[in-house]
Amino acid sequence: MTPLVEMRNISLRFGGNQALDNVSVNLYPGEVVGLLGHNGAGKSTLIKVLSGAYRADSGQIWVNGQEVQIRTPQDAQAQGIETIYQTLALADNLDAVANVFLGREKVRGVRLDEDIMELEARKTLDRLRVKIPSLRLPVAQMSGGQRQTVAIGRAIYFKARCLIMDEPTAALGPEETQKVHQLIKALKAEGVGIFLISHDLHDVFDLADRITVMKNGRLVGTVYTQDVTHDDVLGMIIGGVMPKNARPADQPAPRA
Amino acid sequence: MQMQSVSKAHTSLVSSLGVDGRILTMLVVLAVVWTVFQILTMGQPGQFLSPQNLWNLSVQTAVVGIMVGGMVMVIVTRQIDLSVGSVLGFSGMIMALIQTVPPLGWGGNWLLALLAGLLLGALIGAFQGYWVAYWGVPAFVVTLAGLLIFRNATFIVASGRTIGPLNDNFKVLGGGLNGSIGEFWTWVVGLAVMAYIVYQALTNRNRRIKNGLPVRPMWAEVVVNGALLALTLAFVLVMNAFPYPGTNVPRGMPVPVLITLIVLFVLNWVALNTRFGRYVFAIGGNPEAALLAGINVKRMLVAVFALMGMLAALAGAVQAARLNFVTNSMGNLLELDVIAAAVIGGTALAGGSGTIVGAALGALLMSSLRSGMVLMGLPTEWQNVVLGTVLLAAVIWNSVYLRSRR
Ligand SMILES: Nc1ncnc2c1ncn2[C@@H]1O[C@H](COP(=O)(O)OP(=O)(O)O)[C@@H](O)[C@H]1O
Ligand SMILES: [Mg+2]
Numbered sequence: 001m002t003p004l005v006e007m008r009n010i011s012l013r014f015g016g017n018q019a020l021d022n023v024s025v026n027l028y029p030g031e032v033v034g035l036l037g038h039n040g041a042g043k044s045t046l047i048k049v050l051s052g053a054y055r056a057d058s059g060q061i062w063v064n065g066q067e068v069q070i071r072t073p074q075d076a077q078a079q080g081i082e083t084i085y086q087t088l089a090l091a092d093n094l095d096a097v098a099n100v101f102l103g104r105e106k107v108r109g110v111r112l113d114e115d116i117m118e119l120e121a122r123k124t125l126d127r128l129r130v131k132i133p134s135l136r137l138p139v140a141q142m143s144g145g146q147r148q149t150v151a152i153g154r155a156i157y158f159k160a161r162c163l164i165m166d167e168p169t170a171a172l173g174p175e176e177t178q179k180v181h182q183l184i185k186a187l188k189a190e191g192v193g194i195f196l197i198s199h200d201l202h203d204v205f206d207l208a209d210r211i212t213v214m215k216n217g218r219l220v221g222t223v224y225t226q227d228v229t230h231d232d233v234l235g236m237i238i239g240g241v242m243p244k245n246a247r248p249a250d251q252p253a254p255r256a
Numbered sequence: 257m258q259m260q261s262v263s264k265a266h267t268s269l270v271s272s273l274g275v276d277g278r279i280l281t282m283l284v285v286l287a288v289v290w291t292v293f294q295i296l297t298m299g300q301p302g303q304f305l306s307p308q309n310l311w312n313l314s315v316q317t318a319v320v321g322i323m324v325g326g327m328v329m330v331i332v333t334r335q336i337d338l339s340v341g342s343v344l345g346f347s348g349m350i351m352a353l354i355q356t357v358p359p360l361g362w363g364g365n366w367l368l369a370l371l372a373g374l375l376l377g378a379l380i381g382a383f384q385g386y387w388v389a390y391w392g393v394p395a396f397v398v399t400l401a402g403l404l405i406f407r408n409a410t411f412i413v414a415s416g417r418t419i420g421p422l423n424d425n426f427k428v429l430g431g432g433l434n435g436s437i438g439e440f441w442t443w444v445v446g447l448a449v450m451a452y453i454v455y456q457a458l459t460n461r462n463r464r465i466k467n468g469l470p471v472r473p474m475w476a477e478v479v480v481n482g483a484l485l486a487l488t489l490a491f492v493l494v495m496n497a498f499p500y501p502g503t504n505v506p507r508g509m510p511v512p513v514l515i516t517l518i519v520l521f522v523l524n525w526v527a528l529n530t531r532f533g534r535y536v537f538a539i540g541g542n543p544e545a546a547l548l549a550g551i552n553v554k555r556m557l558v559a560v561f562a563l564m565g566m567l568a569a570l571a572g573a574v575q576a577a578r579l580n581f582v583t584n585s586m587g588n589l590l591e592l593d594v595i596a597a598a599v600i601g602g603t604a605l606a607g608g609s610g611t612i613v614g615a616a617l618g619a620l621l622m623s624s625l626r627s628g629m630v631l632m633g634l635p636t637e638w639q640n641v642v643l644g645t646v647l648l649a650a651v652i653w654n655s656v657y658l659r660s661r662r
Contacts, residue, residue, distance in 0.1 A: 091542045112530060
């Protein structure tokens, strides 16, 4: 089976700081790969290379078995890669509709087609089932959950093949978190591949088929979720050691 | 308790008008200022609300009015342009040199002079924007340097001389004796604007209803658009009530005012209805988000500065045409008026927030205060004290307003 996305030997320095050191990960259609590691391990940097926000110093990105160059966010979007950033990356002064379509506005001639965008945004956000009374208020005036919903809506509207979620539930209450979990399962069933970055081990064990752990910019390794315990994963995150009985996990998880 | 619920009902009534609260405030302030000046100057030959004074007021607002929309965009993107007064002077001087007859000038075509001036302004703006966008030099520094360079370049290119008189066709831009469009065309413009207001209101509302989107209540639609129609009509009547000296022939709208209105209309439309406008606000709201959304932030910044430069040159053309002779101090300190007008009109210096309409009203408020104080014979020093106080009050009011909406 060909991976949907494969990052090979990615390295990136910020000045004297080796943020990524020869990191390789892959992702197959319809699976969730949990990306774990301490703060500063390089998770956000890795996915920003994939989303076109940063350019790697070296390494390759393959999509559907072909090497691609991702230099800008548009390049990533053209490959069907959508990202929900840890910082949400919303323009706080703009309304929900403008944020969902930011950079990819619908136009008629040169004029923004606000009606279509509002209708489509409404449909997309309704799918997430978090109540947003007015789509026309600046998102600065929204609750954390509503803002997160707008950021997620922005990613799913454009029918991603590969979805990157960098701590998507960090700002959410338990009920809203549950809704995001349902969404992840639904997208997975549609064949979308998802990189899920989270600090919550329970979430990751609940959702991920495989778990990739990073430490200090290096890859510790990738394991099948069904092969490991919480303690095994904690050992990978803290000690950087692979559990003894783990199989090599560069293929999708066998169906349980 | 009672008070509170009354004021709640009041705010929700106002908010269902669907008009920015800051713009409503500006309108109220303007109405108060105009009324007060009218009372204070009542009985004078050119009392404040006389057609003559209002007509002059409109011309006096034009130069700042042409530039203020560009300044709103600059400030919304979290930048500043301190060079506009100097760019106005420099491009005005170049336009004067091109068209003035030799030996003082080069005796060129006036239209060529105008186009060359506009291009020059745009290039200067783009050049400054380049350092800001691609080299990360703070706009404050780049445009402060621009202020010095172009103010003195104005002196250098003209060897310190005053250049003029300008071509008669060019002078039409300034609104002098031949610089008005007359009664008939003022009506044509006014009626076209009124037709546009009605057409917009109807088509927007019908389209939103057809698409199943929320609309504001019918009474709000009537109030807002009725007010716009009434303002347009009043404007036409005032412009047509001021005759040429010693005749009954109305002058109609001055050309510089027509230019200002067109510029403001186009900028406002672009700000609200195009990707360009949307990106200006996105960059101001969150530059990182704009980048991650694939917006070419650097190119946008260059474009915004280029637009500002071109508007400064256009204002320079109007100013030069009005004065007939260009001195090397033309436009001196005007950057302060433009920035003040934008800020008084609700543009937040932190970026991300501001409206063209508000800034236009800010420019009108400032020139109203000046004009009223001149009529009252207040010395310049006191005029400036008052304007400074108004600026401070406006900034404080804006930050209170923005905080209340967080
Ligand atoms: N834009 C940047 N410039 C410089 N250093 C950065 C930048 N982004 C991240 N880093 C550094 O790279 C390392 C990895 O950061 P990050 O990818 O955010 O980690 P994580 O998401 O795993 O918490 C950290 O040491 C961080 O300080
Ligand atoms: Mg991170």
